[in-house]
Amino acid sequence: MSFSNENTAAHHLYTLLRDVRDSGKTSYAAGWARVLDAPWDSPEFARRHSEVVALLQLTLRQLNALPERSRLRSERHINAWWIAVMQPQAAWTDTNRPAHGLIDQNALDHLESTAELISGNLVGSDAAPRSGDLDEMAKQCHEWVDLLSAMSEEELNGPMRDGLISQVRHLIWLIEHVDLFGGARVAQEANGVIGSLTQASAVLVDPRPESASRWKSGFLALLAACVFFNQAAPIATESISSGADLVREISSVVDQVGGE
Template sequence: MEIRIPGTSAHGLHDILVQVWQSGAQNFRSGWAKALGVEWGSSEFARRHAEVAGLLAETIQQLHALPEAQQDRYSRYFPQWWTAVVQPDLSWADAGRPARVLVTQETLDHLASAADLLQSVLGGTRSAPVGSNLDGLKESCASWLDLLAQTPDEELAPIVREEIAAQIRHLLWLIDNAELFGTARISREATSVIGSIAQASTGLTGQDLQTGGRWRRGFVAFVAASALLATGATQLQTAIEAGSGVVKEISQVVESVTQ
């Protein structure tokens, strides 16, 4: 059976809540542990549940970009979605509250409706990627970890280098967990990494010309891989062949600041 990867953060949130809801667990704690696939109370559980909260935050942010009437319609359900994620007033270990009562069918239906609307409106962007091949982005992440490790301390402050490396490792973690959190979360995190690399590139001392050249090539490759995920191969290839689009424009900016 083909595994479905969520296309928006709202789809990811919906699918996870459904897994908790359908888990058959006797309490919220066990339901969440089953849905997230890790032991309750572990560091990995905390990391994964925090990422679920991030899916909710991104969903709310994206819905605020819709026309006012649609914002008003869906914002009524924000408290219900938030409560489903954190259950602030109930004990997660209470055996009298099985995972089935975590959320209602109506709440899930409204979340699914919001997810489908966002997919329709934002399709082909980092918030609703139409690409599905993660291999290129994963390879680019690995290349960047190697490049950062080879960047001399005198060329870039070690704390900046390690901060970017931590972001990239988080991106790789999201790629490894794409079935759980979806491609939108990956695409948006890749955009954050692009911003960090671009900002850090302005801080290169320029004493090592070889390092600057590797950063420039690596940056363009990373942007291309990220755009490929968001827009799909056809759109990206068209932009490159036309000599326009984000890849060319950003590469020109990077070239100007790293030479």
Template structure:
């Protein structure tokens, strides 16, 4: 059976909490280990649990995009969702508190309701992507890792280059763990990468025309792959190929530094 990838950060958070809740584990720690699929105390466990906290932060942020009445209604449950993730007042290894007591059915139901509402209201955006095919974005990430490694130090400051590479590697990690954290985390991180690349492009010296041309083409390809995931359509790719409208302006973000390419 094909694994369903969560479509919003709220869906991802809900599914993870459900896995802890349904694990049958004798304590919180064992339940989280089962849900996250890695060893307790490992760096990967810390990384994955930190990402769960990120899902909560994004859920709260997304809910603030709703009309005031709905926002106020769901904001009442923020403390309960936060407590479910961190359990600040209880021991994670207390065998008298099985994983089932991590969260209540009511808390899960409200989180699921919020997730479905966000999917309905924000569908087709990076907060609730309509697409699910991650191949193009992965391919673009791989291309950028290679491109950054080949960018000369005298063309771009190494610190800036390494920072973008680390960000893209994190995006690849999210893609590898899409079934756990969902496509919204991927889409929003991709949007952040776009901003980082655009900012870094202003720092290119422009001395290496070949590097500049590859940056421009890579930027356009990355924007297209990111938009394909968010919208689920190929409209942006078509617009890029036609060189029309606002997309033409997008493709010129780095062109002013790198120069036009064929």
């Protein structure tokens, strides 16, 4: 039997829009600036509002995992949610158009209902993580930044290394702001980091023994932290063994390529 939590992208999108609507501000810009805790005309505001758009995008993607009737019922409100986030026909700084009048309560109600559907159907996955404990994932991310920063150009080409560092740092930033953007957004970005590290494993060039050992153990540790966060259960020994086999297979491919 499934149960619901409030750790989905849709739940956090709902909370943000509700708080903007109830902010009491006389303009949409001021409402968002208060809720996102960033000045309206600042790079930080753009960064944070782009994460709100990411929550909407993630919510729309997860609709496809719902049973057909639930999906079709929710999809009727997609445009209303997009308008609530973007307000393309309103001047955001117009003080004659307060935030309260720009977000439809009915659209918010349907968004919250959709969040419950996503949670009930997908709880225990990256769409609706069971855990709220991100300490281990944050620890592994910081260790990855240290490892990647210490790797030479000869081990991993500079652009790929710098791109990975930027991606991991963004994951750290999302963990630090999980109360604002939620666990599902963290889980999505963590999946992307793991995928990028997997691809990078295939192009490592003669890494130092210390780097190679830290890479393999770090990969498994981050994977375990993600599984724990999504399912609120320690990763099984069998899964660790499978992960170790995957790392060995990747290493074998790298060795074969390097020997050609």
